[in-house]
Amino acid sequence: MNAGERSDAGSSPTGANTSGPRLTRRGFLRKGAAVAAGASAAAAALSPLKDLAPEDVPSLAQFLQKHYKEMTPPEKEAVLNRITREVKDRYGVAATVTDPLPLTGVEFVYALNISRCIGCRKCVHACVAENNQSRAPEMQYIRVLQMEKGSIDLERSAHHYDPPLVPDEASYYLPVQCHQCAKPPCVKVCPVEATWQEPDGITVIDYDWCIGCRYCEAACPYWARRFNFTAPQVPADKLNPDLGYLSNRPRPKGVMEKCTYCLHRTRRGRMPACVEVCPTGSRKFGNVLDPDSEVAYILRHKRVFILKQDVGTLPRFFYYFDERGSRYHEPIAPVLPEEGA
Amino acid sequence: MRRYFAFLWDCARLSFVGDWRYHAWMTVLTALALTGLYAWCQQLVHGLVTTGMTDQVSWGLYIANFTYLVGLAAAAAMLVIPVYIYRNLHLHDVVIFGELLAVAVIIMCLLFVTVDLGRPDRALHLFRRFNFPISMLTWDVIALNGYLLLNLHICGYLLYCAYRGRTPTKVFYVPFVFVAIVWAVSIHTVTAFLYVGLGGRPFWNSAIIAPRFLASAFAAGPAFIILTLQVVRHYTSHRVSDDALLTLRRIVQVAMLINMFLLGCEVFTEFYTDSAHVASARYLYFGLAGRTALVPWIWTAVAFNLLATLLLVVPSSRGLRVLNSACVLAIVGIWIEKGMGLIVPAFVPTPLGEIVEYYPTGREVLVCLGIWAFGLLLYTIFVRISVPVLAGELTYQRSCGGLPVPSERETRPQPTGGDVS
Numbered sequence: 172m173n174a175g176e177r178s179d180a181g182s183s184p185t186g187a188n189t190s191g192p193r194l195t196r197r198g199f200l201r202k203g204a205a206v207a208a209g210a211s212a213a214a215a216a217l218s219p220l221k222d223l224a225p226e227d228v229p230s231l232a233q234f235l236q237k238h239y240k241e242m243t244p245p246e247k248e249a250v251l252n253r254i255t256r257e258v259k260d261r262y263g264v265a266a267t268v269t270d271p272l273p274l275t276g277v278e279f280v281y282a283l284n285i286s287r288c289i290g291c292r293k294c295v296h297a298c299v300a301e302n303n304q305s306r307a308p309e310m311q312y313i314r315v316l317q318m319e320k321g322s323i324d325l326e327r328s329a330h331h332y333d334p335p336l337v338p339d340e341a342s343y344y345l346p347v348q349c350h351q352c353a354k355p356p357c358v359k360v361c362p363v364e365a366t367w368q369e370p371d372g373i374t375v376i377d378y379d380w381c382i383g384c385r386y387c388e389a390a391c392p393y394w395a396r397r398f399n400f401t402a403p404q405v406p407a408d409k410l411n412p413d414l415g416y417l418s419n420r421p422r423p424k425g426v427m428e429k430c431t432y433c434l435h436r437t438r439r440g441r442m443p444a445c446v447e448v449c450p451t452g453s454r455k456f457g458n459v460l461d462p463d464s465e466v467a468y469i470l471r472h473k474r475v476f477i478l479k480q481d482v483g484t485l486p487r488f489f490y491y492f493d494e495r496g497s498r499y500h501e502p503i504a505p506v507l508p509e510e511g512a
Numbered sequence: 513m514r515r516y517f518a519f520l521w522d523c524a525r526l527s528f529v530g531d532w533r534y535h536a537w538m539t540v541l542t543a544l545a546l547t548g549l550y551a552w553c554q555q556l557v558h559g560l561v562t563t564g565m566t567d568q569v570s571w572g573l574y575i576a577n578f579t580y581l582v583g584l585a586a587a588a589a590m591l592v593i594p595v596y597i598y599r600n601l602h603l604h605d606v607v608i609f610g611e612l613l614a615v616a617v618i619i620m621c622l623l624f625v626t627v628d629l630g631r632p633d634r635a636l637h638l639f640r641r642f643n644f645p646i647s648m649l650t651w652d653v654i655a656l657n658g659y660l661l662l663n664l665h666i667c668g669y670l671l672y673c674a675y676r677g678r679t680p681t682k683v684f685y686v687p688f689v690f691v692a693i694v695w696a697v698s699i700h701t702v703t704a705f706l707y708v709g710l711g712g713r714p715f716w717n718s719a720i721i722a723p724r725f726l727a728s729a730f731a732a733g734p735a736f737i738i739l740t741l742q743v744v745r746h747y748t749s750h751r752v753s754d755d756a757l758l759t760l761r762r763i764v765q766v767a768m769l770i771n772m773f774l775l776g777c778e779v780f781t782e783f784y785t786d787s788a789h790v791a792s793a794r795y796l797y798f799g800l801a802g803r804t805a806l807v808p809w810i811w812t813a814v815a816f817n818l819l820a821t822l823l824l825v826v827p828s829s830r831g832l833r834v835l836n837s838a839c840v841l842a843i844v845g846i847w848i849e850k851g852m853g854l855i856v857p858a859f860v861p862t863p864l865g866e867i868v869e870y871y872p873t874g875r876e877v878l879v880c881l882g883i884w885a886f887g888l889l890l891y892t893i894f895v896r897i898s899v900p901v902l903a904g905e906l907t908y909q910r911s912c913g914g915l916p917v918p919s920e921r922e923t924r925p926q927p928t929g930g931d932v933s
């Protein structure tokens with residue numbers, strides 16, 4: 172096969188259509204123009220990428236970072252330091268980034284008294300402040316539903332109620348957040364194991380591992396997961412500097428997040444922010460394995476139920492009501508849904 | 513090895529050769545694909561806010577198209593079955609177009625999943641920690657990529673053999689063909705399980721979804737191929753017999769009937785029971801609390817599907833014009849029903865009873881159009897290459913051995929159209 176033959180055959184590959192585009196000058200120019208047009212069109216198509224924020228381009232270290240469960244202690248140390256640096260650069264805040272581990276002999280559960288809850292949404296905003304949730308666009312882990320008395324039908328609940336005073340006499344209130352299920356469907360579906368259940372019962376997400384497929388969000392029966400559809404915005408002066416790797420450290424865009432029972436607090440013996448702020452004492456939290464804990468007492472003695480028991484995910488979040496069924500709080504003004512903390 | 517590169521080189525070169533209509537078509541597709549790329553780059557910069565998706569409706573047009581296309585991809589197997597099992601020779605020469613379609617469509621599927629990811633830069637995490645066999649998504653990753661490889665192998669091998677002027681050795685492809693048939697069923701079953709396995713979404717949590725998937729794919733896929741084959745025989749020298757088209761028509765006909773029957777079963781179960789679980793279906797067909805975004809769509813789909821079924825069962829659909837309209841109706845009807853009609857209502861109302869509607873944004877639509885254009889581009893190239901190769905007009909001997917090349921124009925038949933019966 173010599174070169175001459177080759178180019179001969181090559182000039183009209185199938186003998187098709189075009190009448191043998193030999194390498195004439197005009198043909199060459201035309202081809203050149205076509206290539207140039209194609210290249211510039213491709214460049215134009217890629218042009219938006221020049222606006223990519225520097226933190227959106229993963230550094231080599233970030234690209235190679237291991238899954239949380241595979242990191243050795245020195246590697247984890249390096250990652251925590253990197254996050255501290257990033258927070259410093261981005262917010263000018265000297266934060267402490269830690270990774271408190273689950274305590275042995277501890278399984279956290281939540282109990283919420285629906286006879287006391289008055290639907291004031293203070294928990295919602297305390298949570299936003301504690302966990303550095305995005306203020307713009309606004310993200311909230313807790314959704315308080317205003318329920319019709321006599322109905323547990325969620326489809327008839329009001330999500331955006333906004334009266335001058337709460338509680339509304341014809342309603343009761345049902346706050347919903349992640350139920351830290353013992354059989355969590357969100358964990359089951361994640362293709363890359365970016366979310367898993369810790370030994371103390373808290374389901375966490377490695378924000379550096381999530382690929383943002385949102386399968387877990389579709390799987391959660393309690394609508395507890397939130398996705399960063401864009402880069403979350405937290406004003407620097409609002410940033411809570413007490414940061415946990417698996418909980419409230421600033422999240423990048425394109426990843427999932429949700430309630431973690433404030434594990435950076437609760438694993439150090441403090442209460443979740445929502446428990447602390449609740450003016451009516453409707454929220455109880457503790458270690459269910461400790462028979463003397465308040466939650467263990469409630470589970471033993473109160474009228475307890477779980478939401479959507481039929482989906483079978485075994486929540487660690489219980490609702491209960493008082494035998495007397497009374498409310499102990501004077502009416503107060505609710506925080507509006509749009510108001511920041 | 514050198515011969516293989518010669519093959520690839522000839523293929524690449526061939527894809528740039530054609531008459532002005534070919535060039536115009538390819539230019540339009542390229543422009544659309546690049547526009548889609550542009551919109552996707554914007555999405556990379558700003559995040560998925562550029563789409564209409566929200567925490568309430570967290571999957572939209574991308575996953576809808578993905579779902580539909582998985583069905584289409586499996587259509588290749590529908591053509592293979594009669595050829596290899598029933599030795600239906602009418603279809604023998606069209607199988608390769610079905611499998612090439614599968615390759616192009618699976619690539620589109622993978623693109624649709626990629627653009628749906630919040631962090632495509634982390635896609636490699638799939639190789640580093642793979643939640644198999646617990647997560648259905650990992651099954652889908654395996655099923656789709658496996659199907660892609662199988663079909664690439666089968667088409668590539670057959671084409672390469674034709675290029676070298678050899679008779680294909682059966683052991684090198686027939687076993688793969690049988691695996692591909694089973695695999696084709698698995699890709700939709702697994703994709704259906706992706707949705708069916710979610711207990712928190714009653715709209716999906718129904719055993720009928722997987723069979724309905726199969727039925728609608730068996731209708732939409734061959735319908736698509738009927739149209740493609742006519743384009744192929746109109747514009748190239750490849751001969752496609754009317755018998756082949758009529759065999760395909762029978763497949764579409766039966767699949768469409770089964771599909772409509774299963775739809776009836778589903779609608780009855782939902783609405784006769786009338787339990788709380790019906791909310792999503794009610795939203796889809798009638799609207800909920802005054803929100804009716806999907807209602808016109810689904811009724812269009814129902815009308816199209818009914819009309820297509822009707823056209824397919826009347827004898828006059830042996831005429832190509834009627835058959836073609838029935839195919840177009842079925843393709844569009846199933847696209848709506850298996851796409852938006854299957855994905856979006858599952859999110860409305862949310863598990864907490866909130867009703868938020870989903871409206872795709874312009875950029876999202878552009879990304880989708882871009883992927884469709886890219887898929888068509890790929891498929892056009894595949895067909896462009898395979899027709900002369902299969903016809904023996906482009907072989908290693910001719911390309912590198914200096915034999916004369918026959919002109920395509922001489923061998924091209926006059927376009928056939930109109931009535932076949």
Ligand code: SF4
Nearest residue numbers: 349350351352357391
């Ligand atoms: S409530 Fe939802 S997010 Fe929380 S553990 Fe259960 S399934 Fe997962």
Ligand code: SF4
Nearest residue numbers: 361381382384385387
């Ligand atoms: S969005 Fe993230 S956490 Fe959720 S399933 Fe996908 S990868 Fe896993």
